[in-house]
Amino acid sequence: MSTIEHVLPIGMSKALPWQRYLLDSVLATAGTLLVTAVIFAFHLYPSIPNISIVYLLVIIALASTRGRYAAILASLLAFLSFDFFIVPPLFTFVMYRVEEWIALAVFLADALLTSQLAVALRERAEQASRREQETRILYDLVRTTNHEVEPGRQLQVIAKAVVDVLSPWGIHDCALLQPDGTGTLHVQASAYEPVEQITFSSDERAIATWVMTHGRTMGLYDDAALTPSTTIRFVQRVIVRSTAAGRAVRRSLRLIPLKTGQKVIGVLRLRVLDDPGRFPYEGRLEEEQTRPNAPISFFWTFLDQVTALVERARLERENLRIAVLQRTDALRAALLSSVSHDLRTPLTSIKAAASSLLQEDVQWDEEARQGFAFSIEREADRLNRLVGNLLDMSRIEEGALRPEKEEYSLTTLIHDVLDRLGPLVDGRIVRTNLPDNLLLVDVDYLHIDQVLTNLIENAVRYTPPDSPIDVSAQIRGEQVVLCVADYGPGIPPADLERVFDKFYRVLHGQHPVGYPMGSGLGLAVCKGLVEANGGRIWAELRESGGLVVYVALPRSERERMGL
């Protein structure tokens, strides 16, 4: 898994407005008074008539770094202080000469105009850089989301991006809630907590549902006084979890609807560390949604993008589900064709043998009659085994398989099964290589009986009629490993795992030429049964040719403890 990239945080001015104004005022006053002091001290004025231009330097500098307020204040202060301290008569605002009046008035107009131009320029540059940053954030969001292929993880990436971007607003966690088919909200993803661990109290759920249906933002605060007046009041809770540096860190939740057009597709649950004033309250959030260029408008643009991505992830999930359904349909069709083939084959043999016996114009000798009867019986057994596998498969798939585990001797079990398998083995030599001890395992006898039967049936079916089959078992650590090996053609190495898939044979359409088709259920049933009994099954190819299937079963606890 690639680590999730971080998205740039949203830009925020750190200082509060009144601090800004104070600083602006101080700088403007200090700047102009300094210039005035220099002109005054060195008696520059009458000797250099346009000395007031020096003020413009300060004013432009302020305009381009501090903004409009500082520039205007500096212009006015420059005008007044020049008049007061420099233009004779000194220390009064009175002027006798008309030229001086005109010069000063022009200076003020110049100062104001120039500063306005500088401020406009600065604002445009700032806007451009903010736009660029915002575009960058949106781009990063889309890019990191696209980076993640799996829909479930995509949502987590989105939630993480929301936290990254909005962290300057005090947001430290984000969960994404989406309704299921019945409209109940569920946490689909969360930035930092595992989804399973997220608790979702009843009032949170109630508020989230309200947000979902009304499409309005809501908050949950720990302090009733902070709650904006909404028509609906929910239980207010103190969500104090930790204290940082002796100061209580107050937390609150914001629930924000994700809207595409009029439709609400989900709810974003933001956990906010309350540093008062950092995160705008609901009223302001919604009010400024319509105002262009307001500081919060980007928040909504960003949320729109988040919504679009969440919706896209949802659609992808939906597509995936449909694809799975279609595959299930294909599987079902394969099952039907396979099962009907497998049912018909023995039925055909039975019907043929029975109708042969019934033919009135032929006198069968005793041997032929016996042959027909045997084939009827053999094929009936084959049908019975197939039905058994089908039943087992459906139980495995429904999860209805409950092994009745008891302690059995695997050695005895293997001998019992081989004894019973007489006709199935069909004259093949089954060589056993079993140790003297009992090989005690905790398993369901019928299940392992079925596994061994299927493995041997498979080996018989897909190997030359004169080749032997080896059955062996041995202790390997905490497990007893049963092994059924044949001397047949084997299978392509790439299919060693897939042979245990249901209908592997049907879906991949490969089976050795000259061998009968099987249902493709046998090994899948084995896998289901072995795993239900806490074991593992796998296949390997032998260098000398042939397939070896291993079944590892847990050793009985008593035996492991040496009792």
Next chain:
Amino acid sequence: MSKRGASILVVDDEREILRALQRSLTAHGYTVLVARSGEEAVEVLARQHPDLLLLDLLLPGISGLEVCRQVRATSNTPIIVLSVKDAERDKVEALDLGADDYVAKPFGMNEVLARVRVALRRAAQAPSGTEPRFQAGPLSVDFARRQVQVDGREVSLTPTEYDLLKVFITHRGKILTRQQLLKDVWGDQAHDRIHSLHVYVAQLRQKIEPDPEHPRLILTIPGVGYRFNDDLENDDPEHKEKERDGRAS
């Protein structure tokens, strides 16, 4: 071998199965009565007192288990249950209720006949467990002296193994479920022993079976329990039948 004239009540709701059983049993000299529901079975039982009951568990009306219970309340008539593979629990319950044996559907006719023979012979015998000596094939047991011999060689059994063998011999021919074996061998402490039962059986087999890899005395009935087979002389029909029948269970 078959007991001429013994009457057998066959209870099944499938006409073809009834017909096949009736034909074969009649051909082997038995008198066959049929019933196609639980109610009918109870009625025939009360009226005609058959010697043996072949009972399907899935019946319209009152179930085969209920019939089993009612029969056992009043008589010891042998009951052989016919059941399908995925009804293990019913099968075991019927055996715990007192049914003597079961045959899995689909069954081979030879197996049914063998089961019927064994059940009728058991019913005709005096209550077992009282004789001082027991002999089956190579195995002989002297109960008075607690002595067990295989092919004339004495084998030493642990007390538990001996008790187990004694229970098997007492109920020879009959399927013993795990529950029955546990109760008979360990009594009240049976509950803790469920896991070791199969191990004791495996060990007992090692000691008394002439060929432990192919047991002929103590047979495993998969998913149900065990049966002690003392009919070795009789060309071992059921063993052979099992092989012919493939995976019947």
